[in-house]
Amino acid sequence: MNIRTAGMCLGLVLVSVGCRTVHADPGASLARGLVAHWTFDEGKGAVARDVTGNGHDATLKNTDWVPSPRGHALHFDSKEDLAEYANIDTMMLSGDVTLAVWVRTDGSVAPNTHRLIFGDAGYAVMRNGNLAVDGYQRLSFEWGNGESSVALLAPGTLMNGAWRHVVVVADSRASHATMYLDGAVVVEMPMPFPISKTSAKRRLTGWFYNGFLQGDLDDIRLYSRALSPPEVQQLFRSQGEITVDAGTVVYDGAGGVPQGRATVRFRNVSQEPRRLEVSGPGVPRQEIHLKPGTGKEVALGTVPLTPVWSRRNDLFICGESKPTGKLTITTMGADHADTQHVPLTSQTMVEPIHVVVQDPWQREMPQGKTKQVTMDVKLSLPAEQLSRGMLRVRLVSRATGEEALRREVRAPAAAMPLVLNVRKLPWGAYELQTSFLDHGGREVTSTTRVATVLPGGKQRIRVLNNLVSELVDARARGVLKQPRIEFMNPRHGWVWFQAAGTCALALGEDALLRSQGGQPAAEAMRLLPAGRHVLVVDGTPADLAVRAIPALVYNVYPSTPRITPFGSNSWKRLRKHMLPNINMIESGLAGTPEHREWLAQGKSWIANIQAPGLIDKEEWTADKMLALWRAPRGWDLAGVSGIQVDEYYSGAKSLRFEAPLVTSLARLSEDPDFAGKLWIPFLAGKYGATPDNLFVKTVLGAGWPFSEEVYLG
Secondary structure: OOOOEEOOEEEEEEEEEEEHHHHOOOOOHHHEEEEEEEEEOOOOOOOOOOOOOOOOOEEEEOEEEEOOOOOOEEEEEEOOOEEEEOHHHOOOOOOOEEEEEEEEOOOOOOOOOOOOEEEOOOOOOOOEEEEEOOOOOHHHHHHHEEEEEEEEEEEOOOOOOEEEEEEEEEEOOOOEEEEEEEEEEEEEEEEEOOOOOOOOEEEEEEEEOOEOOOOOEEEEEHHHHHOOHHHHHHHHHOOOOEEEEEEEEEOOOOOOOOOOEEEEEEEEEOOOEEEEEEEEEEEEEEEEEOOOOOOOEEEEEEEEEOOOOEEEEEOOEEOOOOOOOEEEEEOOOOOEEEEEEEEEEEEEEEEEEEEEEEEOOOOOOOOOOOOOEEEEEEEOOOOHHHHOOEEEEEEEEEEOOOOOEEEEEEEEOEEEEEEEEEOOOOEEEEEEEEEEEOOOOOEEEEEEEEEEEEHHHOOOEOOOOOOOOEEEOOOOOOOOOOEEEEEEEHHHHHHHEEEEEEEEEOOOOOEEEEEEEOOEEEEEEEEEEEEEEEEEEEEEEEEEEEEEOOOEEEEEEOOOOOOOOHOOOOOOHHHHHHHHOOOEEEEOOOOOOHHHHHHOOOOOEEEEEEOOOOOOOOOOOHHHHHHHHHOOOHOOOOOEEEEEEEEEOOOHHHOOOHHHHHHHHHHHHHOOHHHOOOOEEEOOOOOOOOOOOHHHHHHHHHHOEEEEOOOOO
């Protein structure tokens, strides 16, 4: 068995013997709005009936009938296997739509191919609703409106070879799409446009475009309404049996030496007790009794871990481990066997503690100061350690360094939301320090995020559009005559200043701008940390504005326009027409008059370099990469604001050296000479492609941004 450098790769076989359950009737409410419903319980023949009577019978080509916990299912294993559904015109829906399907497939099989579960043939803009496993092994639901298309993408490889219940709810009236897996939300997003009828001519399961479904399909339901969350869960519970979650590696730091524990969890979601027998190489044979609604975690072995950071314990690389073979799980019964081959994909990393803070800076914000900080915490730790330990959350003021709030939770759940009441705290930025302590009070793992308490009143942030927010309008807010104006930067990012009249503006010792009465308003930009800032005003401004703006990048200098008649993009020409609206320049030059002029304006000069290994044939080590980062193009680091590295995408040769790349980046982020500078990768489809993307997590964990590379047209 091929074991990748990082992690444990193993297979799992689940055999359900004699457990064909008489499932609970999902109820009349779940029949309302059904446009089509295929149970696949014929068990033979070349037609699968639409049991609604609406005439959407499926014509089968080369598929096989197999048993399933719900009766029968269709098996697909080649390009020739196809189910084609009749009367597509009456399945062409608009407005609210729900698609629910039981599917058993291994998302890691045949990567970089498109595996259609249920949907339309044709171009993306013609798709009324396509559910598939995409080339990145993600569940994808895509729809178009004849002119453009959009996709709801699940985080990573969720299809692990076991039966999974996948539901997509497109609530067009609320402009919100949600994907569920086994009754739980896995991803949701605003809908840029509703589901609408298109010109697609065929609706299929099986082969389409550049791949084909490999696995089993059971009980498809198509609704002309948006099922509610309780209805989705009711449908799952009424049909579910034994579920097998994806195998995971959790962090065990109890012995002082970090190591991973590989586990897999089984749940009985049926209405009856189940007895399972579990065995496999390296796993002692054991018998498990599961009451309805209960689960069991089974240990598979240990995995060595290497910390990414030298002074942090919130991200680890999984080392090599011996294969553990396949587990056999037998659900004991009388008259039916359902065998599931469930490989556990290699896990490259372990994040013992993962914290997501809800940003209060939104298009629609409540009036007044932020009242609460909302966060989600996930702990990848052994269950017995969670039950005896404690989660500790601290808010530490960035302005004073003092603890402002503390919350402790004993025996925390592996995943839990937390809400912190911050009504009494001053507005500004805080370090959100989240730690897990063992039963003896020793810190096992911790991580830090930024949490913001936004101001109300005259300092209230006003969102102007999706790129710009007003932080200060001195005249409108009645603070034009004040010598000191406080404002809140809602995130680490660029801030734009403008003043008219006779005045000078400064941030501490940093002189921003000087304007003269009767002259055009003066402007400046600065890259500032999140938090409270004080603008010192000298003179009598006629107008004064401060706004949060995005990074505005000129890529690259020097360069020649693609349209030759435009002439050369000289520095003189750029200074007149472009540079006043830019705050970052990417360049292959340094030490020039242009370089010095730009830095004197308080703006950023970024070295543009090629990703190691992308084109060259060198063997790259962590030390060799670190030397490149510390002296890009031979420059002195003191002369640059950061590095833009081009590029990284799935299959890129630059990712052949992911382990040394990650090590070099961690060391660079801890280098005092690189403090305050940026390492920015060009990415193409990497962010969100897999939840265990070690490279992207390292970049974000260092506090750096990334650039998403998209070609338009």
